[in-house]
Amino acid sequence: xxxxxxxxxxxxxxxxxxxxxxxxxxxxxxxxxxxxxxxxxxxxxxxxxxxxxxxxxxxxxxxxxxxxxxxxxxxxxxxxxxxxxxxxxxxxxxxxxxxxxxxxxxxxxxxxxxxxxxxxxxxxxxxxxxxxxxxxxxxxxxxxxxxxxxxxxxxxxxxxxxxxxxxxxxxxxxxxxxxxxxxxxxxxxxxxxxxxxxxxxxxxxxxxxxxxxxxxxxxxxxxxxxxxxxxxxxxxxxxxxxxxxxxxxxxxxxxxxxxxxxxxxxxxxxxxxxxxxxxxxxxxxxxx
DNA sequence: CTGCAGGGGTAAA
DNA sequence: TTTACCCCTGCA
Numbered sequence: 001x002x003x004x005x006x007x008x009x010x011x012x013x014x015x016x017x018x019x020x021x022x023x024x025x026x027x028x029x030x031x032x033x034x035x036x037x038x039x040x041x042x043x044x045x046x047x048x049x050x051x052x053x054x055x056x057x058x059x060x061x062x063x064x065x066x067x068x069x070x071x072x073x074x075x076x077x078x079x080x081x082x083x084x085x086x087x088x089x090x091x092x093x094x095x096x097x098x099x100x101x102x103x104x105x106x107x108x109x110x111x112x113x114x115x116x117x118x119x120x121x122x123x124x125x126x127x128x129x130x131x132x133x134x135x136x137x138x139x140x141x142x143x144x145x146x147x148x149x150x151x152x153x154x155x156x157x158x159x160x161x162x163x164x165x166x167x168x169x170x171x172x173x174x175x176x177x178x179x180x181x182x183x184x185x186x187x188x189x190x191x192x193x194x195x196x197x198x199x200x201x202x203x204x205x206x207x208x209x210x211x212x213x214x215x216x217x218x219x220x221x222x223x224x225x226x227x228x229x230x231x232x233x234x235x236x237x238x239x240x241x242x243x244x245x246x247x248x249x250x251x252x253x254x255x256x257x258x259x260x261x262x263x264x265x266x267x268x269x270x271x272x273x274x275x276x277x278x279x280x281x282x283x284x285x286x287x288x
Numbered sequence: 289c290t291g292c293a294g295g296g297g298t299a300a301a
Numbered sequence: 302t303t304t305a306c307c308c309c310t311g312c313a
Contacts, residue, residue: 172307
Protein backbone atom coordinates (compact mmCIF):
# COMPACT_ATOMS: atom_id res chain seq x y z
CA UNK A 1 0.00 0.00 0.00
CA UNK A 2 1.18 3.51 -0.72
CA UNK A 3 0.61 6.70 1.17
CA UNK A 4 -2.18 8.93 -0.08
CA UNK A 5 -3.10 12.51 0.71
CA UNK A 6 -6.32 14.45 0.38
CA UNK A 7 -7.09 18.06 1.21
CA UNK A 8 -10.34 19.92 1.58
CA UNK A 9 -10.92 23.63 2.10
CA UNK A 10 -13.62 25.43 4.05
CA UNK A 11 -15.32 22.29 5.26
CA UNK A 12 -18.28 23.17 7.49
CA UNK A 13 -18.65 21.51 10.89
CA UNK A 14 -15.26 19.88 11.26
CA UNK A 15 -13.25 20.27 14.46
CA UNK A 16 -10.82 17.49 15.29
CA UNK A 17 -11.22 17.78 19.04
CA UNK A 18 -15.01 17.79 18.81
CA UNK A 19 -15.08 14.78 16.50
CA UNK A 20 -12.58 12.60 18.31
CA UNK A 21 -13.37 13.68 21.86
CA UNK A 22 -17.14 13.40 21.92
CA UNK A 23 -17.09 9.78 23.06
CA UNK A 24 -17.94 8.05 19.81
CA UNK A 25 -14.55 6.50 19.00
CA UNK A 26 -11.64 4.93 20.86
CA UNK A 27 -8.79 4.58 18.38
CA UNK A 28 -7.83 8.18 17.61
CA UNK A 29 -4.91 9.77 19.41
CA UNK A 30 -3.61 13.32 19.41
CA UNK A 31 -0.06 13.87 18.13
CA UNK A 32 2.44 16.49 19.29
CA UNK A 33 1.46 18.80 16.43
CA UNK A 34 -2.25 18.77 17.40
CA UNK A 35 -3.10 16.46 14.52
CA UNK A 36 -4.82 13.13 15.20
CA UNK A 37 -3.90 9.64 14.00
CA UNK A 38 -6.33 6.76 13.96
CA UNK A 39 -6.87 3.26 12.64
CA UNK A 40 -10.17 2.27 11.02
CA UNK A 41 -11.33 -0.28 8.44
CA UNK A 42 -7.74 -1.41 7.85
CA UNK A 43 -6.54 2.15 7.22
CA UNK A 44 -4.13 4.34 9.14
CA UNK A 45 -4.92 8.02 8.77
CA UNK A 46 -3.54 11.28 10.10
CA UNK A 47 -5.78 14.34 10.09
CA UNK A 48 -4.44 17.83 10.50
CA UNK A 49 -6.17 21.17 10.35
CA UNK A 50 -4.25 24.19 9.04
CA UNK A 51 -6.33 27.34 8.95
CA UNK A 52 -9.18 26.60 6.54
CA UNK A 53 -7.61 23.43 5.12
CA UNK A 54 -7.95 19.89 6.43
CA UNK A 55 -5.15 17.54 5.42
CA UNK A 56 -5.79 13.80 5.41
CA UNK A 57 -2.73 11.62 4.98
CA UNK A 58 -2.28 7.91 5.42
CA UNK A 59 -2.17 4.34 4.26
CA UNK A 60 -5.58 3.73 2.77
CA UNK A 61 -7.38 0.81 1.12
CA UNK A 62 -8.93 2.25 -2.01
CA UNK A 63 -9.35 5.90 -2.82
CA UNK A 64 -8.64 8.28 0.04
CA UNK A 65 -11.24 10.84 -1.03
CA UNK A 66 -14.01 8.25 -1.00
CA UNK A 67 -12.81 6.68 2.25
CA UNK A 68 -12.65 10.06 4.01
CA UNK A 69 -16.01 11.26 2.69
CA UNK A 70 -17.65 8.10 3.92
CA UNK A 71 -15.93 7.82 7.31
CA UNK A 72 -16.32 11.47 8.27
CA UNK A 73 -19.89 11.64 6.99
CA UNK A 74 -18.93 14.54 4.72
CA UNK A 75 -21.95 14.28 2.46
CA UNK A 76 -24.31 15.14 5.29
CA UNK A 77 -25.29 18.77 5.79
CA UNK A 78 -24.53 19.40 9.46
CA UNK A 79 -25.15 23.13 9.06
CA UNK A 80 -28.74 22.33 8.23
CA UNK A 81 -29.04 19.90 11.15
CA UNK A 82 -27.64 22.49 13.55
CA UNK A 83 -30.01 25.11 12.22
CA UNK A 84 -32.99 22.85 12.81
CA UNK A 85 -31.86 21.83 16.30
CA UNK A 86 -31.01 25.42 17.29
CA UNK A 87 -34.67 26.29 16.95
CA UNK A 88 -35.62 23.79 19.68
CA UNK A 89 -34.43 25.86 22.64
CA UNK A 90 -31.56 27.82 24.16
CA UNK A 91 -30.03 24.75 25.75
CA UNK A 92 -29.55 23.17 22.37
CA UNK A 93 -28.19 26.46 21.04
CA UNK A 94 -25.52 26.43 23.75
CA UNK A 95 -24.70 22.78 23.19
CA UNK A 96 -24.27 23.32 19.48
CA UNK A 97 -22.11 26.37 20.04
CA UNK A 98 -19.87 24.27 22.26
CA UNK A 99 -19.53 21.33 19.87
CA UNK A 100 -20.20 22.97 16.54
CA UNK A 101 -17.51 20.90 14.82
CA UNK A 102 -18.91 17.49 15.75
CA UNK A 103 -19.49 14.94 13.00
CA UNK A 104 -20.76 11.43 13.65
CA UNK A 105 -18.32 8.93 12.16
CA UNK A 106 -19.32 5.96 10.04
CA UNK A 107 -17.44 3.32 11.99
CA UNK A 108 -17.19 -0.33 11.02
CA UNK A 109 -20.10 -2.26 12.51
CA UNK A 110 -18.34 -5.23 14.13
CA UNK A 111 -15.67 -3.01 15.67
CA UNK A 112 -18.37 -0.69 17.01
CA UNK A 113 -20.38 -3.57 18.51
CA UNK A 114 -17.38 -5.07 20.29
CA UNK A 115 -15.96 -1.70 21.37
CA UNK A 116 -19.18 -0.61 23.04
CA UNK A 117 -19.63 -3.97 24.77
CA UNK A 118 -16.20 -3.28 26.25
CA UNK A 119 -17.30 0.24 27.21
CA UNK A 120 -19.93 -1.02 29.66
CA UNK A 121 -19.27 0.11 33.24
CA UNK A 122 -15.82 1.23 32.16
CA UNK A 123 -13.80 4.39 31.63
CA UNK A 124 -12.32 5.73 28.42
CA UNK A 125 -8.57 5.29 29.14
CA UNK A 126 -9.13 1.66 30.04
CA UNK A 127 -11.49 1.03 27.12
CA UNK A 128 -8.83 2.41 24.77
CA UNK A 129 -6.11 0.24 26.28
CA UNK A 130 -8.20 -2.93 26.00
CA UNK A 131 -9.14 -2.23 22.37
CA UNK A 132 -5.50 -1.51 21.58
CA UNK A 133 -4.41 -4.83 23.12
CA UNK A 134 -7.07 -6.78 21.22
CA UNK A 135 -5.88 -5.15 17.99
CA UNK A 136 -2.20 -5.81 18.72
CA UNK A 137 -2.89 -9.46 19.46
CA UNK A 138 -5.37 -10.39 16.75
CA UNK A 139 -5.51 -7.58 14.19
CA UNK A 140 -3.40 -7.00 11.10
CA UNK A 141 -0.11 -5.15 11.36
CA UNK A 142 0.21 -1.94 9.36
CA UNK A 143 3.47 0.00 9.16
CA UNK A 144 3.46 3.68 8.34
CA UNK A 145 6.10 6.36 8.96
CA UNK A 146 8.26 3.82 10.77
CA UNK A 147 5.48 3.26 13.29
CA UNK A 148 3.51 0.07 13.80
CA UNK A 149 -0.29 0.09 13.91
CA UNK A 150 -2.82 -2.73 14.12
CA UNK A 151 -6.24 -2.89 12.56
CA UNK A 152 -9.13 -3.97 14.74
CA UNK A 153 -9.51 -7.74 14.19
CA UNK A 154 -12.24 -9.20 12.01
CA UNK A 155 -14.61 -11.88 13.32
CA UNK A 156 -12.53 -14.41 11.42
CA UNK A 157 -9.39 -13.27 13.25
CA UNK A 158 -11.21 -13.66 16.58
CA UNK A 159 -12.81 -17.02 15.96
CA UNK A 160 -10.26 -19.10 17.91
CA UNK A 161 -9.73 -16.70 20.80
CA UNK A 162 -10.77 -18.17 24.16
CA UNK A 163 -12.55 -16.51 27.07
CA UNK A 164 -9.37 -16.89 29.08
CA UNK A 165 -7.30 -15.05 26.47
CA UNK A 166 -9.73 -12.14 26.61
CA UNK A 167 -9.49 -12.18 30.39
CA UNK A 168 -5.71 -11.94 30.15
CA UNK A 169 -6.06 -8.80 28.03
CA UNK A 170 -7.83 -7.12 30.94
CA UNK A 171 -11.43 -7.34 29.77
CA UNK A 172 -12.62 -8.46 33.18
CA UNK A 173 -16.20 -9.69 33.29
CA UNK A 174 -16.67 -8.57 29.68
CA UNK A 175 -14.55 -11.51 28.47
CA UNK A 176 -17.47 -13.93 28.12
CA UNK A 177 -19.71 -11.28 26.59
CA UNK A 178 -17.17 -10.60 23.83
CA UNK A 179 -16.58 -14.31 23.26
CA UNK A 180 -20.32 -15.05 23.07
CA UNK A 181 -21.12 -12.15 20.77
CA UNK A 182 -18.21 -12.94 18.43
CA UNK A 183 -19.56 -16.47 18.04
CA UNK A 184 -23.19 -15.39 17.73
CA UNK A 185 -22.12 -13.16 14.84
CA UNK A 186 -19.87 -15.83 13.28
CA UNK A 187 -22.69 -18.37 13.48
CA UNK A 188 -25.12 -15.90 11.91
CA UNK A 189 -27.49 -16.05 14.87
CA UNK A 190 -28.28 -12.49 13.88
CA UNK A 191 -28.21 -11.49 10.23
CA UNK A 192 -26.40 -8.20 10.63
CA UNK A 193 -25.94 -7.62 6.91
CA UNK A 194 -29.69 -7.16 6.64
CA UNK A 195 -29.64 -4.32 9.14
CA UNK A 196 -28.43 -1.92 6.48
CA UNK A 197 -31.63 -2.42 4.49
CA UNK A 198 -34.01 -2.40 7.47
CA UNK A 199 -35.88 0.88 7.69
CA UNK A 200 -37.28 0.31 11.15
CA UNK A 201 -34.56 1.23 13.65
CA UNK A 202 -36.55 -0.43 16.45
CA UNK A 203 -36.33 -3.84 14.73
CA UNK A 204 -32.56 -3.57 14.36
CA UNK A 205 -32.33 -2.48 18.00
CA UNK A 206 -34.26 -5.58 19.11
CA UNK A 207 -31.78 -7.84 17.31
CA UNK A 208 -28.81 -5.96 18.75
CA UNK A 209 -30.25 -6.49 22.23
CA UNK A 210 -30.06 -10.27 21.70
CA UNK A 211 -26.25 -10.05 21.64
CA UNK A 212 -24.34 -10.78 24.86
CA UNK A 213 -23.36 -7.59 26.64
CA UNK A 214 -25.62 -5.39 24.53
CA UNK A 215 -28.21 -3.56 26.61
CA UNK A 216 -30.23 -0.44 25.72
CA UNK A 217 -27.39 2.06 25.99
CA UNK A 218 -24.84 -0.01 24.07
CA UNK A 219 -27.42 -0.83 21.38
CA UNK A 220 -28.17 2.86 20.85
CA UNK A 221 -24.47 3.71 20.67
CA UNK A 222 -23.97 1.05 18.00
CA UNK A 223 -26.93 2.35 15.99
CA UNK A 224 -25.69 5.92 16.19
CA UNK A 225 -21.91 5.55 15.87
CA UNK A 226 -21.53 2.67 13.41
CA UNK A 227 -22.11 2.83 9.69
CA UNK A 228 -25.73 1.85 10.42
CA UNK A 229 -25.96 5.59 11.10
CA UNK A 230 -29.33 5.94 12.83
CA UNK A 231 -30.03 9.35 14.34
CA UNK A 232 -33.41 8.33 15.78
CA UNK A 233 -31.90 6.82 18.95
CA UNK A 234 -30.93 8.48 22.23
CA UNK A 235 -28.19 6.67 24.20
CA UNK A 236 -28.70 7.35 27.90
CA UNK A 237 -25.65 7.09 30.12
CA UNK A 238 -24.97 8.85 33.43
CA UNK A 239 -23.93 12.09 31.68
CA UNK A 240 -26.96 12.26 29.44
CA UNK A 241 -29.24 11.48 32.34
CA UNK A 242 -27.52 14.22 34.32
CA UNK A 243 -27.87 16.86 31.62
CA UNK A 244 -31.46 15.93 30.72
CA UNK A 245 -32.45 16.10 34.37
CA UNK A 246 -30.66 19.39 34.87
CA UNK A 247 -32.21 21.04 31.82
CA UNK A 248 -35.69 19.57 31.53
CA UNK A 249 -36.77 17.30 34.36
CA UNK A 250 -35.24 18.86 37.46
CA UNK A 251 -35.70 15.91 39.76
CA UNK A 252 -33.78 16.60 43.02
CA UNK A 253 -32.73 12.94 43.07
CA UNK A 254 -30.98 12.36 39.78
CA UNK A 255 -30.81 8.61 40.28
CA UNK A 256 -34.60 8.46 40.37
CA UNK A 257 -35.01 9.96 36.90
CA UNK A 258 -37.07 7.67 34.72
CA UNK A 259 -35.46 6.54 31.46
CA UNK A 260 -38.77 6.43 29.66
CA UNK A 261 -39.35 10.06 30.55
CA UNK A 262 -35.94 11.05 29.17
CA UNK A 263 -36.70 9.19 25.93
CA UNK A 264 -40.10 10.81 25.68
CA UNK A 265 -38.73 14.33 26.15
CA UNK A 266 -35.83 13.70 23.76
CA UNK A 267 -38.13 12.53 20.99
CA UNK A 268 -40.65 15.27 21.63
CA UNK A 269 -37.95 17.97 21.43
CA UNK A 270 -35.49 16.66 18.87
CA UNK A 271 -37.54 14.19 16.84
CA UNK A 272 -35.54 11.94 14.55
CA UNK A 273 -32.44 14.09 15.09
CA UNK A 274 -32.31 13.09 18.76
CA UNK A 275 -29.11 11.08 18.29
CA UNK A 276 -27.05 14.03 17.14
CA UNK A 277 -28.77 16.27 19.69
CA UNK A 278 -27.57 13.84 22.34
CA UNK A 279 -24.00 14.34 21.13
CA UNK A 280 -24.12 18.13 21.42
CA UNK A 281 -25.61 17.92 24.93
CA UNK A 282 -23.23 15.18 26.01
CA UNK A 283 -20.09 16.87 24.73
CA UNK A 284 -21.12 20.24 26.14
CA UNK A 285 -21.87 18.99 29.65
CA UNK A 286 -19.00 16.57 29.91
CA UNK A 287 -16.36 19.03 28.77
CA UNK A 288 -17.74 22.06 30.58
C1' DC B 289 1.16 2.64 52.10
C1' DT B 290 -3.72 0.61 52.48
C1' DG B 291 -8.59 1.02 51.72
C1' DC B 292 -12.32 2.24 49.11
C1' DA B 293 -15.61 4.47 46.00
C1' DG B 294 -16.91 4.96 41.42
C1' DG B 295 -16.62 4.77 36.46
C1' DG B 296 -19.91 6.62 29.33
C1' DG B 297 -24.27 -0.77 31.94
C1' DT B 298 -25.58 -5.47 31.70
C1' DA B 299 -27.30 -9.69 33.31
C1' DA B 300 -28.88 -12.40 36.82
C1' DA B 301 -31.18 -12.74 41.17
C1' DT C 302 -36.15 -3.39 41.20
C1' DT C 303 -31.67 -4.36 43.18
C1' DT C 304 -26.92 -6.17 43.03
C1' DA C 305 -22.47 -8.10 41.62
C1' DC C 306 -19.05 -7.46 38.44
C1' DC C 307 -12.93 -6.89 36.39
C1' DC C 308 -9.78 -3.40 36.55
C1' DC C 309 -7.93 1.15 37.15
C1' DT C 310 -7.63 5.68 39.09
C1' DG C 311 -8.13 9.20 42.44
C1' DC C 312 -8.26 10.40 46.97
C1' DA C 313 -8.81 9.99 52.06
